[in-house]
Amino acid sequence: MYAIQTHDLTKIYGKKHAVDHLNMTVHEGDIYGFVGNNGAGKSTTMKMIAGLASPTWGEIELYGQLIGAHPARGNAGGVNATQTHHVGALIEEPGVLKAHSAFDNLMMKALAIGVINPKEHCRDLLKLVGLADTGSQPAKKFSLGMKQRLGLALALVGTPDLLLLDEPFNGMDPQATRDMRQALVRLNRERGVTIVISSHVLDQLNRMATRYGVVRDGALVREITEAQVHESCGSSVRIKTADPARTLATLEERLPGANLRALPDQAISISLPSLVPAASAPAAPAASATSSSSATDPAPAAQAVEHISRILHDADQVVLELSVTERDIEDYFVELMGTPAPK
Amino acid sequence: MLNLLRSDLYRMTRIRGLRGELWQYASVLLFIACLEVGLTWFILQSGLGPAENANLIKELATPSSFLGSTMLGSFSVLALAASFGMVEYTLPDLSEGYVKSLVSSPRGRALYLGEKILLAGIWSALMLALGCIFHLVILKVFLTMPYGFAIQGPDNPLAFALWLLGAWLATWAITVIAMIAVAIFRKKLPVYIFAFAPISGLFPLTLSALAFSSGGMLSFLQPIAPALTSIATWMPSSVLQAFSNGANTMFDTATTLPLIGAVPGWAWGAVTGVIWILIGSAAYIAIGKRRDL
Numbered sequence: 001m002y003a004i005q006t007h008d009l010t011k012i013y014g015k016k017h018a019v020d021h022l023n024m025t026v027h028e029g030d031i032y033g034f035v036g037n038n039g040a041g042k043s044t045t046m047k048m049i050a051g052l053a054s055p056t057w058g059e060i061e062l063y064g065q066l067i068g069a070h071p072a073r074g075n076a077g078g079v080n081a082t083q084t085h086h087v088g089a090l091i092e093e094p095g096v097l098k099a100h101s102a103f104d105n106l107m108m109k110a111l112a113i114g115v116i117n118p119k120e121h122c123r124d125l126l127k128l129v130g131l132a133d134t135g136s137q138p139a140k141k142f143s144l145g146m147k148q149r150l151g152l153a154l155a156l157v158g159t160p161d162l163l164l165l166d167e168p169f170n171g172m173d174p175q176a177t178r179d180m181r182q183a184l185v186r187l188n189r190e191r192g193v194t195i196v197i198s199s200h201v202l203d204q205l206n207r208m209a210t211r212y213g214v215v216r217d218g219a220l221v222r223e224i225t226e227a228q229v230h231e232s233c234g235s236s237v238r239i240k241t242a243d244p245a246r247t248l249a250t251l252e253e254r255l256p257g258a259n260l261r262a263l264p265d266q267a268i269s270i271s272l273p274s275l276v277p278a279a280s281a282p283a284a285p286a287a288s289a290t291s292s293s294s295a296t297d298p299a300p301a302a303q304a305v306e307h308i309s310r311i312l313h314d315a316d317q318v319v320l321e322l323s324v325t326e327r328d329i330e331d332y333f334v335e336l337m338g339t340p341a342p343k
Numbered sequence: 344m345l346n347l348l349r350s351d352l353y354r355m356t357r358i359r360g361l362r363g364e365l366w367q368y369a370s371v372l373l374f375i376a377c378l379e380v381g382l383t384w385f386i387l388q389s390g391l392g393p394a395e396n397a398n399l400i401k402e403l404a405t406p407s408s409f410l411g412s413t414m415l416g417s418f419s420v421l422a423l424a425a426s427f428g429m430v431e432y433t434l435p436d437l438s439e440g441y442v443k444s445l446v447s448s449p450r451g452r453a454l455y456l457g458e459k460i461l462l463a464g465i466w467s468a469l470m471l472a473l474g475c476i477f478h479l480v481i482l483k484v485f486l487t488m489p490y491g492f493a494i495q496g497p498d499n500p501l502a503f504a505l506w507l508l509g510a511w512l513a514t515w516a517i518t519v520i521a522m523i524a525v526a527i528f529r530k531k532l533p534v535y536i537f538a539f540a541p542i543s544g545l546f547p548l549t550l551s552a553l554a555f556s557s558g559g560m561l562s563f564l565q566p567i568a569p570a571l572t573s574i575a576t577w578m579p580s581s582v583l584q585a586f587s588n589g590a591n592t593m594f595d596t597a598t599t600l601p602l603i604g605a606v607p608g609w610a611w612g613a614v615t616g617v618i619w620i621l622i623g624s625a626a627y628i629a630i631g632k633r634r635d636l
Contacts, residue, residue: 047635047636050443051446051451051452052443052446052635052636053635053636054633054635088444089443089444090444091443092440092443093439093440093443094440095439095440095441095442095443095444096439096440096441097354097435097439097441098435098439099362099435100354100357100362104353104354104357104362105441107353108350108353108354109350109444109445111346111349111350111353112346112347112349112350112445113346113445114346136359136360138360138362151444154444155444157444
């Protein structure tokens with residue numbers, strides 16, 4: 001099932017087409033990276049999906065249910081989430097009541113949406129976002145990063161099925177950003193929460209997104225999976241061992257279908273996209289999301305490296321070099337963001 | 344909607360640092376009660392002339408006349424507390440973006456707006472109740488017990504209940520009208536200016552002035568002058584003005600209507616309140632649903 005589908009979604013402010021016939025598809029369970037320049041229409045699109053703005057034209061379906069449509073269908077003004085799926089949103093600003101503490105902010109929302117055991121739920125969320133020690137301090141005294149974390153916690157109240165996050169890591173320090181990113185990935189993997197996340201920091205998106213939507217001038221330029229990104233970027237795993245011939249034979253046997261290439265310097269290159277199905281095999285256990293090592297970042301690249309490492313170890317191969325090389329994803333997306341949308 | 348109400352009551356009752364609006368406005372009402380009774384005490388201490396004596400006797404005739412003179416009138420303290428309380432409560436939802444987090448969840452926007460109208464009614468009732476209690480208690484403690492200045496006699500219970508009902512509905516109506524300003528402007532200064540207008544009786548005054556001027560400069564308004572006067576009569580601030588004299592006029596004729604005839608004070612007050620609550624609510628919901636968040 002699709003979590004989100006938009007058909008010809010359009011939003012016009014005066015003469016400006018903020019969103020222009022956008023056709024977007026987010027699968028259930030995706031972490032959808034929404035990429036685009038400033039003013040490309042990302043926030044406006046997310047606001048329409050969240051019911052905070054009415055479309056001028058077009059339709060939005062959430063989990064197969066029509067929630068927003070052109071005025072002719074008589075439903076443009078009253079956009080609500082579906083009856084059975086809960087949507088959490090952090091769009092443009094944290095949406096925090098500054099006169100109240102972090103706990104009270106969460107409690108108010110928890111009570112408003114009818115969460116069972118609201119106090120316990122709010123305490124857990126405060127621990128998750130690292131604000132458990134703020135006590136009764138009013139939110140107006142928080143730093144930007146703390147307000148952003150509280151905004152994220154507000155979006156998570158009630159354990160939503162769909163999260164819409166617009167630049168959620170603004171103002172956060174690297175440690176907090178990594179912790180939040182890992183928490184979101186964990187939510188996605190363990191509870192199947194679908195996440196749509198827009199960010200200018202492509203490195204952050206690259207570490208978590210399973211699918212990307214690139215938007216320019218209000219229209220969707222391209223929708224691609226993570227595997228397609230790596231394929232397009234020419235991502236590969238480079239291996240150097242003491243016995244390259246035997247290594248090549250072992251890999252050909254153990255990785256059927258993988259695109260292997262012997263390099264002039266006795267190294268072997270394996271195209272990463274051709275490895276992704278193999279890397280997802282049950283033999284490679286998922287890494288813990290709480291580990292600080294980047295190798296435990298549950299991206300297909302890391303899983304592929306782990307899988308190859310095990311194969312070589314089992315074959316008693318002495319590994320001299322094992323690394324992932326790829327073209328700069330930033331260059332790839334910047335190029336895409338400069339591409340006009342298809343007519 | 345009950346969940347939204349629970350959430351709002353939780354927010355209003357946060358006591359630490361007086362963050363909850365209920366405690367803030369209760370403090371204001373208590374202060375005003377002390378100020379008004381204190382002013383009366385000062386007048387008493389300075390010696391009463393015949394005019395002040397007559398006024399004081401009239402104000403202390405019944406509980407409703409005392410409460411009406413102190414809380415209602417041409418500039419109603421009750422309407423001020425109720426409408427500014429709700430305006431200050433709902434404005435941060437929009438200006439600080441809290442509403443975005445709330446309406447994207449299953450509750451939706453229409454429910455949020457409807458609940459705020461209901462909350463305005465509850466808030467108006469709370470302000471009325473607290474205002475009455477504070478004024479009566481402060482009077483008892485600072486004037487009656489030391490100086491013997493007491494309320495002369497009780498109100499007719501039914502008249503008093505109808506007076507309270509009319510005052511509450513009129514205050515609720517003014518509060519809802521003030522909330523329209525929040526939906527339109529979303530910024531403090533224009534919201535406060537707009538909210539101030541119904542409290543001060545600006546609209547009925549303007550309509551009455553236009554009707555009066557139709558006999559002179561604005562003669563083109565003459566055909567609609569009676570309608571202007573009628574509309575000015577059927578406005579919530581006009582009700583509060585009339586109710587400031589107490590509950591003794593509840594069963595007297597307040598106005599007349601074609602086909603219906605004489606309308607007693609209590610019915611006029613209640614119907615005016617209900618009509619403007621409905622008009623204000625419709626406008627608030629229509630504007631709130633139409634604008635982007």
